[in-house]
Amino acid sequence: MRVAIITESFPPDVNGVAGSVLRAADHLHARGHEPLVIAPAPAAGMRAVTGALPYPVVRVPSVPMPGYGRFRLGLPSRRIAAALTAHRPDVVHLASPFFLGGPGARAARELGLPTVAVYQTDVPAYAKLYPGFGWSAAAAWRWLRHIHNGADRTLAPSTASATALHSHGIERVWLWRRGVDAVRFDPAHRDADLRRALAPNGEVLVGYVGRLAVEKRVELLAPVARMPGVRVIIVGDGPAAAAIHKAVPEGNFLGVRKGDQLARIYASLDVFVTPGPFETFGQTVQEAQASGLPVVAPAAGGPIDLIDHGTTGFLVPPDDGDALTDAVATLVRDTELRQRMGLAARAVVAGRTWSAVGDELIGHYRAIQRSMTLGAA
Template identity: 75%
Template sequence: MRIAIVTESFPPDVNGVAHSVVRVAEHLVARGHEPLVIAPQPSSGARSVTGSFPYPIIRVPSVATPGYGSFRLGLPSRRLAAALKAHRTDLVHLASPFVLGARGMTVAASLGLPTVAVYQTDVPAYARLYYRTNLGEQTAWRWLRHIHNAADRTLAPSTASATALHSHGIERVWLWRRGVDAARFDPGHRSSALRRAVAAEGQVIIGYVGRLAVEKRVDLLAPVSRIPGVRVVVVGDGPARANLERAMPDAVFLGERRGDQLARIFASLDLFVHTGPFETFGQTIQEALASGVPVVAPAQGGPLDLVDEGRTGLLVPPGDAPSLVAAVTSLVENTEQRLAMGVAARVAVATRTWSAVGDELIKHYVDVHSGGIAARSVPISA
């Protein structure tokens, strides 16, 4: 099949949407399909690190996101229709559609092409956070309803996300979870040298990996960084970094890390803490689990599907600093429990390969393209 992926984000962006699109396109090529990616043009300073890919990429004009200049918003463009026609697209995959994806939906409809929309970003929650009013959240949900109900099928990454979509009037919702590279993220990559470099006194290493932005609530790690015998290691970058460095002077900030280097960091942690309350899935949680590292995360959204409470980690009320400190402290003090959780964590995700979930996605494509059972939703508890 010829699949056009219209995405709101793509490398050099570092986020869940960009990562997922890369893995999907890779899998399509591996299975003999012909993907085309349509994505926002990166900033001039980032173009040199975009990389090369074994499939065509069409870039459309973009503008910097207000308050987050490193993230570009793709603008509606005539290039979309021309690209789909030249590609002779069979089906359009809309990755986290909101701006560019909305235009992609319109163009696909005008060309009579079937569509699969992948919900991945909790834009309504971000709107509520930034505008401090329900009006922004309600407006975002109206726009998402408009986009997703025009699609033949919407894929949600977690049961919590599927429930939210249904409750806001979005139809034809199916579950499609994300994969993890269990070969790259493996406990065997644990590095004694790295551990000595970041925790010279043998402290228990608590890690966070992700964007450093207000909505990620990384500030909740400040009291964690003051737990005796703990060293907090923060991997990632973003507009909140300077404030976080001031709030956590004893933490180690490593900036962005990728590939094998990131895998070594994950495997060298003793405990992974995810603080963001707006995760529709939580890919870094899966990568920590695959690395044999237990997780403490908010009992909300995607983490509810990923963290097996008491077995692979602990869930805490979102935004509750005292509960987070208590959970981390309990695992810092109980080495035996922490190690047992790490073993269970690896087992829990070992079969969640990108190959397996990629094949699931292709089945969704086939069902939608054939018009078979596209109008029926899978139960959200599946």
């Protein structure tokens, strides 16, 4: 198949949308298909990865998102329709469509191309959290409803996301979860030298990996960082970095880490925490589980599907800092419990390969192609 992926974000950006699109395009190419990626141009000074990829990437003009300047918003451009016309795709994949996805969906519709819309970002929640966003939550849902109901199929990453989409009038929703690289993220990468550097007195290492942004609620780790015998490790960067440094002064901030270095950090932790209640899936939860860690997360969004409460970690009420701290404290006190939960977590995610998930995605493409063929007949 020839597939055009129109995405709101792509490397060098570091976020869930960019990462999953890269995985999808790589998988399509590996399976002998012909992907094309259409994405916002990166910020000045950020080197695009286009030249290193075995498929074309078309960049469209972009501007910084108000209140979150590191995230670029793709602008409507004639390049979208021109790229689709030149590539002649069998299907168009709209990745987390909102800004660039709107004109992308329109261009696909005008060309009579089938579309799959993949829901990944809780934009209505962002509308509440970022005053400069320019949209109300209600307006964001109206726009999402327009885009997704114009697509042939919507793919949701979790049961909570699918329920939210249905409740806001979005139709034709299927589940499509994410894979995890259980070879890269593996307990075998636990690094004794790294642990000595991060926990010189043998402290229990409690970690967070992800963007440092308002919606991630990383400041809820402040009481954990003050626990005796605990070191909080924070990996990532983002627009709220300065505020989070101030809120969690005892934290050890490592900045952005990738690849094998990130895998060693995960495996060298003892407990993983993701405090934010707006995760549509929770990829870092899977990476932590593959690394053999128990996970503490809010009982909201994607983590509900990923964490078996009491077996692979703990789900706590959203935005309840005391409950989150108590759950972490339970794991800090009980080495055997941490190990048992970590083993169970690793076993749960071992079969969730990106290859299997990529083949599921191709199955969705095939399904809408068949529907269009039957409709035409």
